[in-house]
Each structure stands twice: as C-alpha cells, then as structure tokens.
Amino acid sequence: MNGVKFIRENGGLSRVLPGEDHTSGLIVYGETNVAKTLLNNAVDLETISVTHETNPVLHYHVSEFFRINPGAKLYVQGVEASDKTYTEVKVLQNFAQGKIRQMAICDFKMASTNLQTCVKKLNQIAQELALGITPLSILFSCKIQTSEMTSLPDLHTFSSERVSVVIGQDGAGRGNYIHGSQPSVSCIGAVLGAVSKAKVSESIAWVERQNLVSDTYDKKFTGGEFKGLEMDVPAFCDGSLVGNYTPAQLQSLNDKGYLFLVQYPGNAGTYLNDSFTATAQNDDFAYIENNRTIDKAIREVNRVLVPKISAPVYIDPDTGNLEASNIDALEALCEEPLDAMLRDGEISGHHVSISPYQKVLQTSKLEVVLKIIPVGTLREIVVKIGLTLQK
Template identity: 35%
Template sequence: MGTSLTIQRENGNVPKTLPGEDHITGLVFYMAAGDIPDAFRTERVQALSTIDVAEAAGITADAASWAVKVLHYHLSELYRLNPAVSLYVGIFEKPQGAQTFAELKTVQNYAAGRIRQIGVWCGDTPLSAEALTTLQGIGDALADEEAELSIVYAPKVSSVKQQAVNLAGANQSRVSVVIGQTGSGTGAELYKDKGNAAKASVSGLGVVLGLLSRAKVHQCIAWIKEFPTGVSLPAFGDGTLVRDVDKALIETLDTTGRYLFFVTHTGQAGSYMNDSHTMDSGISDYATIESVRTMDKAVRGIRTYVKPELGGNVYVDPTTGQLASYTVAHLETVANQALEAMERDGELSGYKVEVDPAQDVASTGLVEFVIKNVAVPVMRHVRIKIGFAKSV
C-alpha cells in the first residue's frame, strides 16, 4: 500500500461574530425549582454562545425535565436561524403568586444593559392583561435606565379561539406576544409529550428570537424573501394547525389581537411570520418591533455622542445673547453622528437635528435638541391592477 495523507474536517463549533450589538439577545425561562439544571442553581444567568455550551450547562434534549427539553429546543431553533447570536439565558423558579418579571432586569443587568431583545417563556401560564402591563412596565423602567429592549412573551395558549380576545392597546410598544408554534418535528413532539393533564404551549419563541436577532433594526421579520422560519407545519400554541383555522379568525388574531404566529403563502415554500406586531395600538408610531428597535438604536447612539458634552461650556453671541452659531453647529454635528451612520447603513431614510439658538441657556443650563427621524417603511400590502388591452 502506498503512502497517503488524510485530512478530516470537523465542526469545531467556533462561535460566529457579528458587528455592533443589535444581535445581543436574552432569554428568560421559568420552571419548577426541581427542574433547574445544577449549573444554573448558583448562577441563574449565563452567556451561552453555542448549543454545545448550553448542553455542557445541563440544557439537553434528553433531560429528565420537560421544561429543560423545551428550553433546549428553543435554543436549537435560535442558533439555527442565527449562529452568530450573542445570547444570555436566565433560568428562574416559577413564582407561586403573580409574576413581577423582575428577572428581566436581572438578565439585562448581567449583560451590562446590552441586550436588545429578550424572550420570556411562560408556556404554562395563560396570557393576561396584567402580564402585559407588568412587562411593559419593566420595559419602560429599563428604558429609563438607558437599557432599552424589546420583549417577546410566550404564554400558554389554552384555545386559539379564546385567544382572539383583544388585549392590545396604547402604550404597550415594548411587548410582543407569540402564540404560534410548530405542528411537526421536535416542537410538536414536545407538545404531545406534556400530556393532557398539564398541557402547556411549547411556543415558537426560539424561532422569533432567531429572526429578530438576525434582522437589522429596520427590517420586518415577516419579510418573505429574507426571513423564512424553517417551520414546515405552522400551528398555534394549543396544537391547532394554522391550516385548520378559519381565515376570519386568523385575520382577527393578526390585525385585532396583534399576535405573532407562523403562516404560509401560496406559491412560496415553507412558512413565515404573520407580521412584526407589538401590543401597542395599530396606529401608533411604535406598532411594529422594527420601529421600536430603530428608535432605540437612534436613542442609544445619540446618547453615546451627546453625553460627553454634559458639563461643558456653550458660547453665546454677546450682542443677542443667543447661542453662538458655531456652538449650535457643533452640537448639531455631535448629535448627527449616530444618525448619519444609521442612514448610511440603510436603517433610516433621513434625519434632521435642530438646536434653537434662542434658548436661554445662561438662566436654565438646559439645551434642547429637536431630532426628526425619517423611517424606512415596510411594504406590507401590494395592489396590482391587471387586465387585457388592445395594445400596450
């Protein structure tokens, strides 16, 4: 036998990396105390870069705990859709009384405020107006602490027909609710394994987080060309297949309920998100996740550049007492920097920063900026007129 050289390629599971911080994601899981993996009993929040790292921490597909199996499934789906995600996972004991969701702050603080979207799995707890209000309060509080994020909530869906109750309303822009899950594969098997006595929704939360973390801030995760879900058979959290639900109910769940779930499109293989709703009013500027994420990025960027100016001097025209033109120009340029980068990256159509020189800074110490952002619209509907003609 002659000489030979064999090189075997192996997957080292080296974590991928992405520029910026828009992909930084959190996941909060509530389960019974006895189900929590040993590695999370002392350190409830951990950074998990790959599925191998997660499995080493005790989150496995063959765990004795059903909840841990579900968590492994969601992580697998998240990594499948975005292998380069930067992920922080928090596992907490499910409270006996009303949930305060204070654990979201714990996870965000662990990540030093860098998480941009966070999932919350409560698949054995039905959705309630109180939960939405509490989650929005957490989101608002984090925004006040300069740690803005979007919350994707996955509750129990007892009945898709009962889920048609409208809980969406004004000032709930930081919360989105997932009621969809897969009707085949691992997700469906987990749903069946739970048993009828204590049925809980598995949810498609991992898929949604994977799409969100992969999308640029201005992109809608329902974009058919860019964001297929990989879910072959869409279902709702009560196990009902989407194809078996009346179209009128689906329309209600989408436009009135403003929920997130998976749908199919004629002529297109696979499934896709129905939309990117938040639970805010449909006429709000922040009715979609991409609107919230885009504005959050603008706010964070402006803060980064303007904050160093605090405590500094501004100059006034000695004749008029108004802010000097060069001071106004400087301040506007500083605030422009983050928005200029966003426009260059296609995340904004345009912007304008204005500082009124007539402000009496000498008396108040306050300089007010007026900033207007022009969003990148999403084409949600298409109308095509077609007919015969004698000539064209």
Template identity: 30%
Template sequence: MSVLFNDVVINKLSGGLGRRTPNQDMISGLLFNGKDATGPNLGGEPLKLENDKLYRLASLEDAESLGINRAYDNNGESAYYQISQFFRLNPSGDLFILKNDKAKTYAELVSYAKNMQELANGEIRQLAVIFQGEDKPKAKNDEYFSQVTKAVSAAKTVTNAAFANHQPLEIFLEAKGFDASKDSIDLRSYDASGVSVVVAMDKEKSLQDNYKNTAAVGVLLGAVSKAKVSENIAWIEKFNLSGEGFRSVGFVGGGQLTTEGVQKTLDTHKYIFSRSHTGIGGVYFNDSHTCTKETSDFTFIEANRTIHKAARSVRQALLPKVNAPVLVDPVNGTLPPSVIKGYETLCRAALERMISNGEVSQIDVFVNPQQNILATSELKIKIEVVPTGTARRITVDLGFKNPFAKGNS
C-alpha cells in the same frame, strides 16, 4: 501559487475560532423558570446551571455544556427548544440566559426581566420570556388565561423603565394558557409598544406533551436578532422560518387556524403567528406586531428597534458633553452658530451609520439658538428620524390590452 512538484499542500482556513462581526443589535436574552440542569449527586458533581445566574451563550453547544439538552425539556419546560431555534435562525447570535425559580406566576417571572437587563449591563436588545406552568389550555374567563394579559402589563412596566434607564429592549411573550384557534384577547388596548405576544408553534411539536402549551418565541428571537433594526421579520424573501424543529404552521395549544376569519382576528388583535403563502414554500410570520394600537408610531417591532438604536447611539455621543461649558453670544445670550454646528454635527455623525446601513431614510437635527441655557442649564436638541417603509401590501393593476382596438378606432 501553482504547484510544480509533488508536495503536501496546506491551505490556510479562516473562521474556525468562531469570531464574529461585532453587532450589538443581535444581543438577545432568554428568561425562564424550571429545574436546575444538573444538581449535586453522590459523586459530588457540581451544579452546572445555577439559579439567578447570568450566562452568555455563543452557540447551542454552550447551552448543552450547562446541562440544557433535549432531556431538559420535560414537564412543560422548553428552554432547550427555544435556544436551539434561536441559534438555528441566527448561528452568529449572542444570547444571554437566566433561570429564575422564585416566580410563582408568569407576570412575576416577566417582572424579573428588569433584573436580568441590569445584570447584563443593559446590553440586551430583545428578550423572550418562557414560563413553565399549567400544561392545559384554559377557558377565556379562567384566571390562568389572564396570566397572559398580566404578563403583558408586567412587560410594559419593564420596557418603560428600561427606556428611562437608557437600556431599551423589546420583550417577547408566549401566549400560554389558551387555544389560539378559539380564544384571543385584543392586545391593542394595552399600549405596550415594547411587547409582543407569540402564538406560533411547529404543528408536530405542539402536539407533544412537552410542548403542548409552548410558543416558538425562540424562532422570533432568532429572526429579530438576525434582522436589521429596520426590517420586518415577516419579509418573505429573507425570513423563511422553516427548518429542524419548525417545519409546519402550528399554534400554541395544538390548535389549527383553519379559517381566514380566525387568522384575521388574531392579526387584528396584534398576535404574532406563522403562516404559509400560496405559490412559495416555507413558513413565515404574519407580521411584527406589538401590543398597541395600529395608529401608534411603534405598532411594529422594527419601529421600536430603530428608535432604540438611535437613542443608544445619540446618548453615547452626547454623554461626554454633560457638564461641559457652552459658549453663548455675549450680547444676547443665544447660542452662536459654532456651538449649534458642533452639536448638530456630533448627532449626525452618531446616526449616519444607520443611513449608510439602510436602517433609516434620513436624519434631521435641530438646535434652537434662542434657548436660554444660562437660566436653565439645559441644552435642547431635536432629532427627527425618517424611517424606512415596509411594503406590507403590494397592489397591482392587471388586465388585458387589445392593441388592435386602439389602432383602429
């Protein structure tokens, strides 16, 4: 509209209410132990952050309203730092938090993730766990060092149970209790495909007393929640992690990985750390490892997230059909084409959005007509997902060419 006269011009803006595009893939969680944020005082101020109570945050300000602020992070606590990094990486993030002060060990706290997922009605897709405990790195043979591996085993139990209960999620752990530049335990043998261990930390933060035994799981949590389920969070073009609170490559315990050999060992042992790349600025993850062998279908986070999203979608589509009648051929008892077509179409419809979003390459659905549903009361459906690939290494053959030599030979 053109303005013909002097006037007060009002422009209608959108976005101030903070409404966001619904995306359940970004629903995340942070489980931690530590002190109450605000306790009763002489003025009768009520408790803000209650123990074992689930809170849902849409911004860093929501955390601050509970008393989780910069001052909260002391004596080994890092909840404010992790939450701030989560929302820095994904301002549209959706974050559940829960504080539990009953756990005496890292593994005990990780086990409580099962309760947290149930309190969230299974909505959490990825969950980070941070533990306020010993503040000094220990030797590799020390009991406290083994708390990391015990935590991995506990997380494996939680993720396996969550999948069985139709509430699949990934769990991200900080590698507490050791200097990443000196010690690492090979995580490939734990067969914990839903679990990842992080040793990345901002260099300057890692040298501060409050954060010297803390890993930046909030950065990983934010990056994963921002990514499509099929995307590797080490994708250089999309996931430059650098910003306030995470500006330089560092590692839990304050160590520096000065040699490629140490970095290669950590990468082979399936840890997630940060790195830089020659020729481009910024800080990036090395990869999206999980605590399982390289030959597993679920050796990377994106593979798990893809299959978990497909599982949730297919179950949601098929659940109304439980206990429904199924027609059979009156002559031989097999499934007629109309029934087969109906179920195949139902499953395809549930998953076709993943294809249009570029999260999978193809979906194949097969219902065997020869199954004896009259005898078993069980309908079997086979679904195969063709995932998207990831260009982890790009190889270029580059050399000189002399056109004269070819034309005059």
C-alpha cells in the same frame, strides 16, 4: 439520480456577529432554575449542565435562536415559577450591562387569562429600562387552550408598544414533540432569532429574508424518532395546526395583533405573519422595527452626548444666545451616528436642530430636537389585473 450529494451546513465555526443589535435575552419560566449566563451557541448549554432532558423548553428555544441566527449572543436564565412581576427581566438586562436589544419571555405555564396583566407589566418594565437608556423589545408567550383560540383579546387595546405576543408553534418537528409533555412551548426562540437577525429597520415577516425552515433536529431530541423540518408545518401553541383554520379565523388573529406562522402558496418555507406590538395600529410604535429603530438612535446619540455632560458652552455676548460654533459642533456630533444608520439603510433620513435661544446660563439645560424618517414596510401589495383587447 444515484450519486453522492453534499449539503453545506452553516454555523459550525461559531463566528460572532459584529455590533450589538443581535444581542438578545431569553427567560423561560416553569422549569428547573438556570443561573444567568451568556451563550454564543447552543453547544454552550453543556457547560452549564442544561440538556434537552433537564430543561427541554429552555434547551429548545436556545437551539432555535441559534438555528435562525448563528453568531448572535444570547443571555439566558431559567426560573422555576412565575409570579407575574418579571423582575428577572431587569436583572438580566443589568447582568448584560444593558446590552440586550430584544428579550423573549416564555411563561408556558401562565394561563392566558393573565395575558393583559403580564403584557402590561412587561411593558412597564421595558419603559423603565428605556429611561435608563437600556431599551429593549420584548416577546411574550404563555399557555393557551384550544377553546381560547377564537376568543383571545385584541392586543391593539393593551397600549403596550414595547411587547409582542407570540402564539405560533412548530407543528411536526421538535417543538411539536415537546408540546406533548410541555404544552404551549411556542416558537418564541425562533422568533427571537428572527428579530436579532433582522436589521433594526426590517420587519421579521420579510419573506425574502426570514424563512424559518432550515433543517431537522437529531432524533435524540425527539424521543428517538425522526421528525420533519422544524417549522415546516405551522401550528399554534395550543397544538392546533394553522392549516385547520379558515382564512377568516387567521385574519381575526392577525387583526388582533398576534405573531404566528404562515405560509404562502407557491412559495416554499414558513414565515411570520407580521411584527405587531401590543398597541393601537395608529401608534408610531405599532411594529417591532419602529421600536428597534428609535431605540438604536437613542442609544447611539446618547453615546456621543454623554461625554458632553457638564462641558462648557459659550454665549454670544452681544445677543445672549448660544454661540453658533457651539450649536454647529453639537449638531454635527448628533448627526454622526444617525448618518451611520442612514448609510446602513436603517433610516430614510434625519434632521438635528438646536435652538440658539435657550437660557443655558439660567437653566444649565440644552434641548436637542431629533427627527427621524423611518424605513417603510410593504405589508400589502395590490395588483390590478384584467383582460383587455389592447394594452
């Protein structure tokens, strides 16, 4: 019907989200160098002279990140050429004072023949950062040719539980437009936004919460032409459309552990197929949410225990064991942040225990055992249905 219609848009106030779970990092390799900086919205790119013309890929992924999760914090860097060492990941995390929880690496000129080498190197870096109690999850995308799509390696053999590989891409909007001049741009910015938007316990493939379609970009970003809704047409980063693949081919890519865009019949929107990491499926950390949950627990328990370093601990003079009051106090201290995660629905339960039979006088070392029950994810729902004469 005729009339005036109003559409409420979100994100204009640039309100910053509480906490640090959303704090993210993005490094794009293959464009003009951009110094490390912190952004609170896509408009901030203007302050560092980054435009859709000077750095189209970086500008796009930053825009996509904030489109999905306005109010988050994003540390960014542009690197002209990749040497496959990715030392910039460590430096950017250090620049952010260890606050980055998830980082996207878009190396769109790196051939997929180097995929395993790159993933394993990034996983090694993530493991080293974790030793310093600054753990993060890493997303990675590289250049993929159409001829390689059906022969991509199985990521579940990579033993790299801290890295996920993104091969999805927009098929009819700004991402597709950029792909015309910069192939394999991927949709890693949007995926990073989805990771930062989700609770640490949530899968980024949660259909009810993670629709990646919201709006279109101004035609100034797409060569003066209006394009469709971003991510409304799912594609792969070789430029091929998801709709042109058979169910068996899509299942094969899913079974190999790649992240890409999917749609569900009868449900509007575009979503991620899953939240795989590049490790065996029976690994405790086979999914991004498993890593983010344990990483948050580590950071939070570390926060309350660090002040106790070199503190006195008393011994029961009759038994030589640790005094019960010391044990109770330390267990309660560790339980405090885990109780907060439980209240926030980020874990299902936890248990903290400290054995009194520890030789602290001889070793000056105390062992604390933490057990966390994670939140499950409904990856598949099986419904049995049939006709019957009576119920």
